[in-house]
Amino acid sequence: MMKPMxxxxxxxxxxxxxxxxxxxxxxxxxxxxxxxxxxRRPSQLRAIILISLTLLGCAIAYLLSGGGRFLxxxxxxxxxxxxxWMLFVFAFGCGLVVGxxxxxxxxxxxxxxxxDLARLGF
Amino acid sequence: MExxxxxxxxxxxxxxxxxxxxxxxxxxxxxxxxxxxxxxxxDMALADxxxxxxxxxxxxxxxxxxxxxxxxxxxxxxxxxxxxxxxxKRKELVGIDEEHWQAEQDPQxxxxxxxxxxxxxxxxxxxxxxxxxxxxxxxxxSHNEAARVLDIPLxxxxxxxxxxxxxxxxxxxxxxxx
Numbered sequence: 001m002m003k004p005m006x007x008x009x010x011x012x013x014x015x016x017x018x019x020x021x022x023x024x025x026x027x028x029x030x031x032x033x034x035x036x037x038x039x040r041r042p043s044q045l046r047a048i049i050l051i052s053l054t055l056l057g058c059a060i061a062y063l064l065s066g067g068g069r070f071l072x073x074x075x076x077x078x079x080x081x082x083x084x085w086m087l088f089v090f091a092f093g094c095g096l097v098v099g100x101x102x103x104x105x106x107x108x109x110x111x112x113x114x115x116d117l118a119r120l121g122f
Numbered sequence: 123m124e125x126x127x128x129x130x131x132x133x134x135x136x137x138x139x140x141x142x143x144x145x146x147x148x149x150x151x152x153x154x155x156x157x158x159x160x161x162x163x164x165d166m167a168l169a170d171x172x173x174x175x176x177x178x179x180x181x182x183x184x185x186x187x188x189x190x191x192x193x194x195x196x197x198x199x200x201x202x203x204x205x206x207x208x209x210x211k212r213k214e215l216v217g218i219d220e221e222h223w224q225a226e227q228d229p230q231x232x233x234x235x236x237x238x239x240x241x242x243x244x245x246x247x248x249x250x251x252x253x254x255x256x257x258x259x260x261x262x263x264s265h266n267e268a269a270r271v272l273d274i275p276l277x278x279x280x281x282x283x284x285x286x287x288x289x290x291x292x293x294x295x296x297x298x299x300x
Contacts, residue, residue: 005292005295008287011259011287011290011291011294012260014236015240015244015255015259015260015290016259016260016262018236018240019156019260021152022151022152022155022159023152027147027151028147028151030174031144031147031174031177031178032140032147034178035178035181036178
């Protein structure tokens with residue numbers, strides 16, 4: 001004797017009910033035992049390198065400038081002799097350069113934007 | 123408070139937190155192993171090996187998880203790729219294997235009971251239909267998500283689900299106890 005055909009919803013519900021929950025039974029432990037060793041945390045390493053290089057650069061600049069005389073004293077004196085509009089242009093230019101570099105790095109660090117730009121042919 | 127899958131993934135990516143990854147494995151192991159058992163036709167040892175490979179690959183590539191799909195959907199895709207690669211490695215031509223497997227089956231020998239009948243009927247489906255039915259009907263993925271997991275066109279997924287469902291209904295109707 002043939003049963004009448006069941007509807008989609010009933011079939012889906014029966015399929016879900018028929019799929020048993022599989023007990024972990026040590027599966028998670030086996031996966032963890034086979035994971036590659038924890039990676040060294042790149043953020044910490046990067047921070048240490050950047051701070052070290054910054055301090056080294058400051059020390060070298062301080063020594064080469066004769067205790068900061070050339071860079072600080074003479075640099076500020078030189079800037080103070082500039083006309084105001086030129087200082088504005090200088091500050092604006094510096095802002096643009098720093099902003100552009102920041103945007104470039106941000107795009108490189110964001111795969112979604114990077115992929116979209118690549119798709120657009122940039 | 124229980125962390126979401128997304129928050130656990132973030133912990134794995136930022137802190138390389140293996141405890142967070144263990145929680146992700148615990149949450150998803152049943153569905154991933156269940157899917158692979160369906161694909162491998164209840165070869166539990168092979169399914170569990172592939173499931174283990176799936177989670178290890180997920181851990182290694184977790185930075186490529188973009189969060190635009192559910193984590194479980196992303197895992198299904200990896201699991202399906204593991205299954206396909208394994209089938210290719212074993213040089214098993216899926217089509218021939220399917221026919222051979224189906225010829226061996228005799229619906230009259232199946233244990234009585236709806237659950238056994240249903241799972242057996244599911245195992246009788248050709249691989250593309252079985253996979254689509256398991257993903258969409260059993261695991262609740264949308265057709266779009268299943269298309270992404272299987273890397274096939276949306277229309278093909280819809281067709282496979284439709285055909286699979288019809289075959290299951292017919293088989294179940296034919297197996298009704300007299």
